[in-house]
Amino acid sequence: MIDEIRAAVRELCDRFGVEYWRKLEPDTYPEEFVRALTEAGWLAALIPEAYGGGGLGIAEASVVLEEVNRSGGNAAACHAQMYVMGTLLRHGSEEQKRRILPRIAAGEIRLQAFGVTEPAAGSETTAITTRAEPEGDAWLLHGQKVFTSRAEHSDLMLALARTEHGLSVFLVELPQDGIEIRPLKTMMNHATTEVFLDGARGELVGEEGQGFRHIVDGWNAERILIAAECVGDGRWFVEKAARYASEREVFGRPIGANQGVQFPIARAHVAVEAADLMRRRAAELFDDGERCGAEANMAKLLAANASWAAANACLDTHGGWGFAQEVDVERKFRETRLYQVAPVANNLVLAYVGHNVLGMPKSY
Numbered sequence: 001m002i003d004e005i006r007a008a009v010r011e012l013c014d015r016f017g018v019e020y021w022r023k024l025e026p027d028t029y030p031e032e033f034v035r036a037l038t039e040a041g042w043l044a045a046l047i048p049e050a051y052g053g054g055g056l057g058i059a060e061a062s063v064v065l066e067e068v069n070r071s072g073g074n075a076a077a078c079h080a081q082m083y084v085m086g087t088l089l090r091h092g093s094e095e096q097k098r099r100i101l102p103r104i105a106a107g108e109i110r111l112q113a114f115g116v117t118e119p120a121a122g123s124e125t126t127a128i129t130t131r132a133e134p135e136g137d138a139w140l141l142h143g144q145k146v147f148t149s150r151a152e153h154s155d156l157m158l159a160l161a162r163t164e165h166g167l168s169v170f171l172v173e174l175p176q177d178g179i180e181i182r183p184l185k186t187m188m189n190h191a192t193t194e195v196f197l198d199g200a201r202g203e204l205v206g207e208e209g210q211g212f213r214h215i216v217d218g219w220n221a222e223r224i225l226i227a228a229e230c231v232g233d234g235r236w237f238v239e240k241a242a243r244y245a246s247e248r249e250v251f252g253r254p255i256g257a258n259q260g261v262q263f264p265i266a267r268a269h270v271a272v273e274a275a276d277l278m279r280r281r282a283a284e285l286f287d288d289g290e291r292c293g294a295e296a297n298m299a300k301l302l303a304a305n306a307s308w309a310a311a312n313a314c315l316d317t318h319g320g321w322g323f324a325q326e327v328d329v330e331r332k333f334r335e336t337r338l339y340q341v342a343p344v345a346n347n348l349v350l351a352y353v354g355h356n357v358l359g360m361p362k363s364y
Contacts, residue, residue, distance in 0.1 A: 005063050012040055013071035018328045021073055025331065027183070029153050029191050034078045035107070037068075043081045044105035046221075047089070051097060052105035057287035058221055062228035062279065069232030072328060074335050076190055076229070080150060083225055084114050084158050086218040087169060091206030096171070100156070112150035113174065115159035115195055116215065119146050123348055125160070125167075126212060132161035132170060132202060139163075139170060139202045140178075145195040147342075151181050153191060158215075159202060165209030170202030188334040220286060222343055223296035227279040230303035233336040234272035237310035240329065241265045241317040255317070264313040271306035278302050294357045301349040304339040311336050 016033045024030055037043055045061040047053020061082055068075040085104060088096060088111075103109045121127040130143025141161050151157060157172045175181070178200035184192045206214045242265055245256030255261045278299040285292035311333045315322040322329040340346055354360045 001060060002063055005060055006067055008040075009042065009064050009067040010071060012036060012042075013068055013073055016073060018072040022325060022328060022331065025189055025325070027185065027189055027191070029150075030074070030077045031153070033073065034153075037064075037078060038107040041105075043078060043107075046082055046086065047101050047105045051089075051101035053101065057283070058224055059280065059283035059287055062225050062283055065225055066228040066232035066235075069229045070235045071232075072236055072332070074189070075232070076149070076335070076338070078112065078150075079225055079229065080112050080114055081110065083218050083221045085111050086221055087158060087214050088171070088205055090217055091169070091210075091214045096203070096205065100171075109155040110150075110153065111156045111158065112154035113148055113157035113195075115145040115148050115151075115157050115172070117147045118144060123345060125215075128160060128162060128167070130159070130161045130197060132163050132168060139204060141170065141172065141197040141200045141202050143197050145197070147184070147192050148195045149190055149192040151193045151195050152183065157195070158205070159197075160211050160215060161202070163208050163211075167211035168208045169205045169211040169214050171205055172197075172200055172202045176200060188331075188338060190338070219344075220282070220292050220296040223300040224279060224282050224286060224292075226339060226343060227275065227282070227296075227299035227303035230300075230307040230336065230339050231272055231276045231279060233332060234268065234275070234303070234307040234310040236332060237307065237314040237329075237336075238265060238269045238272060241268075241310070241314040245317050261317055264309075265317065268306065268310035268313045271302070271309055275299065275302035275306040294353065297344070297349045297352050300339075300344065301346050304336075304346060307336045308340060 041054055042064045044053040045056040045064060049055035065075040065079055104111055116125060118128045118130060130141060132139040132141045141159060151174060154174055157174050159170050159172050160167055161170060178198050180196040182194045184194060186192055245261050246254055248255050282292050282295035282299045285295055314329055315333055318327060318329055321327050351363045355362045
């Protein structure tokens with residue numbers, strides 16, 4: 001099945017070549033591409049068939065995002081819909097799931113926004129100050145979120161807020177009175193925003209006070225999917241660098257014959273393939289319902305580092321041309337740099353492994 005998924009996704013991506021992505025710079029959302037991916041059913045891969053989705057595992061779903069990036073695209077434009085809805089699937093009521101998931105699967109509504117990060121909290125999720133107060137059958141949210149990607153291109157946002165009994169998760173309709181969304185310009189085309197909540201209405205998902213546990217459940221899926229994107233990026237860089245190094249001649253011979261050019265590309269390839277093995281292991285454990293926190297985090301770390309090494313090798317191989325927009329290396333270079341710090345900084349992954357896997361004292 002994996003090979004069939006790769007072929008089908010690549011065929012779709014071929015309709016949106018690098019020229020398509022280049023024209024979107026610096027900040028135009030790839031609406032047509034996301035619509036095509038939705039209509040083909042790929043963004044509903046993880047939704048069970050009972051709710052109109054593909055009923056696939058994360059191993060298959062991760063291949064979808066990998067192929068988008070390997071084709072020269074940027075799956076970050078829509079990847080959140082795969083893992084954000086997991087909180088609703090695992091902790092939402094049956095009524096919520098039957099009301100919302102089939103509409104997501106059909107492309108009628110979009111659940112792309114994940115409102116967790118705040119200006120003063122950052123990676124310290126438990127320090128958020130956005131609060132939610134009950135009012136009748138709903139809750140009213142007050143506070144601010146930042147780096148909330150795709151809020152302008154989403155019909156629903158999953159938001160974490162503080163309630164009387166701890167942190168809780170809410171579904172928030174977008175747009176509505178009581179919400180202001182401000183775009184944030186960044187070094188890559190990521191459609192990220194600040195979201196200001198002033199009495200916005202939200203719907204509780206799961207149990208009040210258990211919101212942190214509810215979203216932690218989805219972090220392993222997020223790590224695995226991001227690792228797959230980085231593997232896709234890494235393969236794009238390696239393939240492009242190897243091709244150029246074989247074609248470009250200087251001093252009467254291909255530059256790829258020089259070890260100073262060839263070896264960094266080969267080393268990047270080795271790192272990408274090793275990271276892919278960890279991604280596959282983490283996905284296997286996840287789909288089998290086994291604990292996979294360590295493997296998911298390590299997959300993200302290895303893949304992010306491998307894609308960044310591949311990006312630098314590719315840029316060095318192209319020399320000055322690597323900085324030219326028409327070659328696309330600089331765009332992909334900016335895009336893959338994000339994963340050194342998001343959705344979890346690599347140093348926090350090391351802290352997790354040091355403490356939770358190796359048993360060393362907690363560092364944060």
